[in-house]
Amino acid sequence: MNRFLVATILCAGFSWTGLAQSAADAPATKEDVEKYFDAVHSHDMMLKMVDAMSKSRHQMAHEQCAKDKDKLPADCEARMNKIMDDMMKQMPFDEMIQAMVPAYQKHFTKGDIEALNAFYSSPVGQKALDVLPDVTQEGLQAIMPILSKYITDWKQRMQEDLKQGASPAGVQKDAPASN
Numbered sequence: 667m668n669r670f671l672v673a674t675i676l677c678a679g680f681s682w683t684g685l686a687q688s689a690a691d692a693p694a695t696k697e698d699v700e701k702y703f704d705a706v707h708s709h710d711m712m713l714k715m716v717d718a719m720s721k722s723r724h725q726m727a728h729e730q731c732a733k734d735k736d737k738l739p740a741d742c743e744a745r746m747n748k749i750m751d752d753m754m755k756q757m758p759f760d761e762m763i764q765a766m767v768p769a770y771q772k773h774f775t776k777g778d779i780e781a782l783n784a785f786y787s788s789p790v791g792q793k794a795l796d797v798l799p800d801v802t803q804e805g806l807q808a809i810m811p812i813l814s815k816y817i818t819d820w821k822q823r824m825q826e827d828l829k830q831g832a833s834p835a836g837v838q839k840d841a842p843a844s845n
Contacts, residue, residue: 690777698779699770703763705783706795712759718803722810723750729814 694702703709724747731742739745774782785791 690775690780692776694771694774694776694779696767696771698776699767699774702770702779702782702786705786708763709759711795711798712763714799715802716754716757718799719806720751720754721803722806723747725807725810 724743727743727746727750731738731746735742770779786795
């Protein structure tokens with residue numbers, strides 16, 4: 667009788683562990699992902715990110731208008747900034763967030779989402795959410811000179827290739843098609 671009771675308890679314990687494990691390994695539901703999006707304040711984060719990138723966008727507009735000032739109207743920078751700011755204000759963020767749900771469901775399990783929610787509910791997770799827009803803005807500012815130089819160099823190479831009648835970026839002209 668004693669052995670029977672121990673065996674029953676062990677079987678029940680293992681089956682509950684298996685059920686708990688399989689629930690965590692189950693695909694995340696739409697509701698799980700939406701709960702995660704709420705935990706990370708996804709809508710607010712998108713707005714903060716757009717705001718953080720605003721300075722970089724405005725800097726790019728300034729540089730472009732200054733570079734081509736003889737070809738562009740005097741109010742080029744103000745017009746470009748207004749167009750970009752208006753476009754960002756009208757961005758369908760909530761629709762975009764909902765469109766991302768299936769991708770999260772595909773790549774994350776219910777247990778993964780629960781772990782992410784636990785992290786982003788923790789003090790360090792909240793700090794990550796708070797500083798991410800600033801980190802993004804500072805990172806973008808740091809890479810803008812590199813990106814600008816790359817684009818300028820690339821444009822110059824393309825123009826030189828076109829002037830010389832060569833194919834862009836070393837692509838062979840009239841190369842036989844490979845099967």
